[in-house]
Amino acid sequence: MRILITGANRGIGAALSNECARRGAEVLGTARSHPDLLPLDVTDPVSLKALADRLDRETIDGLVCSAGVYLDKGQGLEQGYPPEMWADSFAVNVTGVFLTVQALLPCLARATAPKIGIISSQMASQTRAPGGSYIYRASKAAVLNLGRNLASDLKGRGVAVGIYHPGWVQTDMGGAAASITPEAAAQGLADRLDALSLATTGCFETWDGKPHPY
Secondary structure (H helix, E strand, O other), rough: OOEOOOOOHHHHHHHHHHHHOOOEEEEEEEEEEOOOOOOOOOOOOOHHHHHHHOOOOOOOOOEEEOOOOOOOOOOOOOOOOOOHHHOOOOOOOOHHHHHHHHHHHHHHHOOOOOOOHHHHHHHOOOOOOOOOHHHHHHHHHHHHHHHHHHHHHOOOOEEEEEEEEEOOOOOOOOOOOEEEEEEHHHHHHHHHHHHHHOOEEEEEEEEOEOOOOO
């Protein structure tokens, strides 16, 4: 199995790359700038085209959209959340996911049972609304909606799409007080990707396989 993982230079993306490789997959990791990874800025159409051209006529069995940002942590309602922060967050967390899928669809179309995993968050769920982190919550809700609609459109092409909450993970984004390690999250997410099929396409699940409310 050949898997491409965006944002593979750190956090969940790096741990998932290691876990998939440990399971025998050929992993193509991307990052904006890293000597050992394929260059990709998911917000830049030129960068996306360069990656698509580089992989022209190649096959990708799985695509994991892990690249993401959490720019509004700690922002205050009265003076925080500037417009450029909204634009920059959505450019990575939502538009970047769509553009990556769009650019790599030809590679996925060559696979026998292609799969797309989208890393969202429990903060996308409308059933969990404790306030704050408005930009991050909105972007993760948007990419959840994007994933479910992609699942509908791509099912007829044989491409399965799963959307996942990776857990509260001990990364730069999640913080040291988070409940699980990147390795534990990666093991669960790799299991989810293995289990994903057209029968479950459009699912929103936690890293450990529980259905998550929308």
